[in-house]
Amino acid sequence: MIALDDIMVEIGDCHRCSLAQTRTNLVFGVGNPNAEVMFIGEAPGEKEDLGAEPFIGAAGKYLNSLLALAGLKREEIYIANVLKCRPPGNRDPRPEEIESCTPFLREQVRAIAPPILVTLGRFATQFILKTDRGITGLRGQVHITGAFSVLPIFHPAAAIYDRNKEPIMEEDFRLLGRLLAKRREERTERTVHKELS
Ligand code: SF4
Structure with a gap:
């Protein structure tokens, strides 16, 4: 299996789509390579493009506060x-850009192999669940795809724009906390069972 460092080498100074011409930095991804939960967002914004790190702007600060509701710290995920790479003016990703870039995301998911994927917003959710359905009808439930439990959640930037979404965001991060707790409980039970048998 390919490691994150190898994917970083493979992506290099990528020019596989036209966003290479307008980006400041390529934003690969960051965090715990053995994470239990991998979050997938849409694309870098202005701050992320400048800082070469995902979720460091206002949406990132909001995400950090929501993580606490799930009992998670940023360094765990x-x-x-x-x-x-950042689409100019934060416009929506285009199909040809998604097609060019997602082989890297697929490899990242394989390298980390997290049991839980949290897809933030429409683009990440539709890509991971291979669906055309909107996020509103998909959020609030755990979807099983292959070996992954997928939890679609609104993108934090959407909730900053529309404060009415805040209680829904909080509800979904609490659901993530319960999902994690259940998984950990099952793992402990399996370990005890193994030790006793
Ligand atoms: S968006 Fe992806 S495919 Fe396009 S240049 Fe950046 S890294 Fe390469």
Whole structure:
């Protein structure tokens, strides 16, 4: 299996789509390579493009506060985006950009192999769940795809824009906390069972 460092070498100074011409930095992803939870966002914004790190602007600060509701710290998770380079003016990713860039995301998911994927917003959710359905109808439930439990959640930037979404965000991060607690409980039970048998 390919390691994150090898994917970073492979992506290099990527020019596989036109976003290479307008980006300041390529934003690969950051966090714990053995994370239990991997978050997938949409694309770098202005701050992320300048700082070469995902979720360091206002949406990142909000995300950090939501993580606490799930009992998680930022250093425990891994975060990457569907697109590694900023679309000008934060416009939506285009299909050809998603097609060029997502092989890297797929490799990141394989390298980290987290049991839980949290998809933030429409683009990450539709890519991971291979669906055209909107995020509103998909959030609030755990979807199983292959070996992954996928929890779609609104993108934090959407909740900053529309404060009515805040209680929904909080509800979904509490659901993530319960999902994690259940997984950990099952793991402990399996270990005890193994030790006793
Ligand atoms: S968005 Fe992805 S495919 Fe396009 S240049 Fe950046 S890294 Fe390469």
